Amino acid sequence: MDLLIKKQGLTINTSDYGLNCLKFRPQSVSHNHQTETLENFDGLIHTGTTFGSRDLQASFVVEEGSHVLLNLLISELHALFATKEQIYLIDSRQPGKQWRALVNSVFDIDYKNPFTGTYDLNFLSPRSFCESVGTTLDEFTFDSNLWQVGMNLPADRDLVYRHTTNQFQIYNAGVYLEPDKLPLRILFKGASNNLTIKNKTTGETFIYSGSSGPNDTIVLDRIQHFKNNTNIFTYTNHKRISLLTGWNDFEISGTDGSFEIVFDFRFYYL
The missing domain is CATH 2.40.30.200 (Elongation Factor Tu (Ef-tu); domain 3)
Known part of the structure; x- marks a missing residue:
């Protein structure tokens, strides 16, 4: 070896x-x-x-x-x-x-x-945790030399992390991904008003109370929120989006016209 x-x-x-x-x-x-101890309580x-x-x-x-x-x-x-x-x-x-x-x-x-x-x-x-060498923005083929067996990657469905529709699924092959603990970037590109991104699987919802134009990019970078590299955390509901292991169902509202949403992260394993 x-x-x-x-x-x-x-x-x-x-x-x-x-x-x-x-x-x-x-x-x-x-x-x-x-652990904690309480008086007159057996054990911890x-x-x-x-x-x-x-x-x-x-x-x-x-x-x-x-x-x-x-x-x-x-x-x-x-x-x-x-x-x-x-x-x-x-x-x-x-x-x-x-x-x-x-x-x-x-x-x-x-x-x-x-x-x-x-x-x-x-x-x-x-x-x-160890982490995947590849990210969700890399090509999911064994010819890329980034992936291997034993990474919990589904064989029956394509993995897609760029979406242009208001409802879609995101697959997390690793452990529960909490953005305050492990890197996760979500990029929304397009026009919006009161943009809302909801992970229906976890029940978490992100809301940006402002607006964006067709050429603007809103980024959720771990627990920080940006629009065109300017911090907009004050104008959001201060919520994060995490990913459970397996498939996560997403829904987006507040969009205006065509858009793209991108999920950029690695998979983490014990």
């Missing part, structure tokens, strides 16, 4: 550095339970649970033709993995998913002989 690293705009295959990846293992998600009262960060473990075998070359390679590896920024990790066995990660361990080689050693690394994923 190979481990791919996306760093500073580059995609690097660790095998190009002579690393034979023996293991890449995301640890299970941790559960952070919030559960008030909520959140998922924690994820530990990612990788192990490699590295081999060179001489001890000197092996030491030179180790210096290259130190430079490769020394970063203060988040990187992305992709397991070649699941090429459609990527992990946001921070290097989270001291790393050095364990020599097996003068020419060979093992190289172990720990990473920390600040998010509880």
